[in-house]
Amino acid sequence: MDKGLLIVVSGPSGAGKGTICKQLLDVEPDIMLSVSATTRAPRKGEVEGKNYYFMTKQHFEELIAKDEFLEYAHVYGNYYGTPKRYVQEKTAQGKDVLLEIDIQGALQVKEKYPHGVFIFILPPSMKELKQRIIHRGTESEAAIEQRFMAAFEEIDYVKKYDYCIINDDLGNAVDKVRAIIKAEKCKVTEDIEKIISRFKEEI
Amino acid sequence: MDKGLLIVVSGPSGAGKGTICKQLLDVEPDIMLSVSATTRAPRKGEVEGKNYYFMTKQHFEELIAKDEFLEYAHVYGNYYGTPKRYVQEKTAQGKDVLLEIDIQGALQVKEKYPHGVFIFILPPSMKELKQRIIHRGTESEAAIEQRFMAAFEEIDYVKKYDYCIINDDLGNAVDKVRAIIKAEKCKVTEDIEKIISRFKEEI
Structure with a gap:
């Protein structure tokens, strides 16, 4: 079985990556959304393993020490990170995994997972971006x-990505x-060698 | 304006590349089909500049000497080739150009036009390929x-291509x-540098 893809959707805040990912998951229900881990307390209605892994x-x-994160950050006293295991397990099962993440996080992921698919979302214009931030x-x-x-x-970091939308x-x-x-x-x-061999074997 | 793509659809005979290209042009009428040049005589109904450039x-x-072909071959006493100029003109105008071509031709094109998009068409199976040839x-x-x-x-040449279908x-x-x-x-x-500059200038 072929391995699934790690799809990293990233970009500046206000570019609309969250809305794109939400709609993508609606129309492509087989894509798995990577769930982040965090040390902040659950908010009302948040579900363990769905919104976050709370820890x-x-x-x-300990997980940082064991190199168990694709990326993590420390923000206002709390940790947030992307556990490696989920991505590894799902992609090994042939499932595509979606990661919606800020630019600093995406660049960390790229170091550990260079064969991921890195997509940068640009806002329609800088003017529009300002409006959205306002x-x-x-x-x-x-x-x-x-x-x-x-x-x-x-925005200059787009150069490090595979695709720009x-x-x-x-x-x-x-x-x-x-x-x-x-x-x-x-x-x-x-992997093409394997595909060719499989293909030729069947005669 | 952005440059158009050179899309090279290739594969062994019997893989079905002709049928795929025909249907692609039906649904994507903006894609331009590259017209080959040949020294063979026109057959009944063939139109200059549509089926071939006859010469x-x-x-x-002379055109070979001037390096005016992306690729050419000599088959049963006649020349067949892909004129460079058409591809260059159309892609410069922002049009995508489709080239349906055998593997030897595609490999020649790749030497001159490495930034083309090279797509290899595989038949569903070797058994099926044999049936189609029969x-x-x-x-x-x-x-x-x-x-x-x-x-x-x-089929081993698929390794030299960007994509395999x-x-x-x-x-x-x-x-x-x-x-x-x-x-x-x-x-x-x-080109991304240009896109970023344009994007940032507008503020």
Whole structure:
């Protein structure tokens, strides 16, 4: 059986990667969403193993020490990370795994999993990105400007990705992700020798 | 404007590349089919510039000398080749150009146009390939065996291609080619610097 793909959808905040991933999972129910681990407390309604794997700081740090994360970050006193095992198990079973993640996280994943499929989501325009950041929260003007400048800088990291999608139309953007997944499954990789042998054996 | 793609669809005879290309052009009328040049005489109904560019042997050899072919071959006393100019003009205009071609031709094209998209079509099985070769003509058993063995050997060249599609269902195979084209347009290439600059300038 062929291995599944690790599909990493990433980009600056406000580019719309969350909406794209949600819609992708609706139309491609066989794709598995990678569930993150965190040390923060569950919020009302959050389900263990669905929204997050909730764990103690000590356990999280043990997993870090055992190199059990594809990536992790420490944000406002809590850890967040992507457990390696889930991705490994599912892809080994031939399932595609989707990871929706910020740029710093994606770059960490790429170091450990270079054969993943790295997709960068760009907003339709910088103007539009600013509007989205403004509409997102109740932040001060200075905070908005800072967030916007961070996104502006982060866009340069697109160079490290395999694909770039401009999110000017949600349906089109989702279609593009689906096309990328379909195309990646047709790619000639080092496994091709095995495929040829299998193919020729049957005569 | 972005450059168009050169899409090379190739594979052993009997794999079904002709049928796939015909259907692809039906559903994607914006893709331009590359027209070959030949020194053989036009057959009844064949139209200059549509079926072939018909030309004298002398003219063909002049074009060879000027390196005007992406690939060419000499078959049973006639030349057949893919003029470079058509591909260059159309792709420069942002049009995608489709080339349906045998494996030897495709490998020549790859030397001159390595940034093309090379797609290898495999028959559903070797057994099925043999059936297709048998049904195709009124050839002797020895000729069929020879043609089959040639196809058998040629399959190893799939390693030189970017993508491989098993043609076990025509509709699926065409969908895969379309997905590959869509995905290739999202690929991060050296042009990404220009895209980022354009993107950032507009603020």
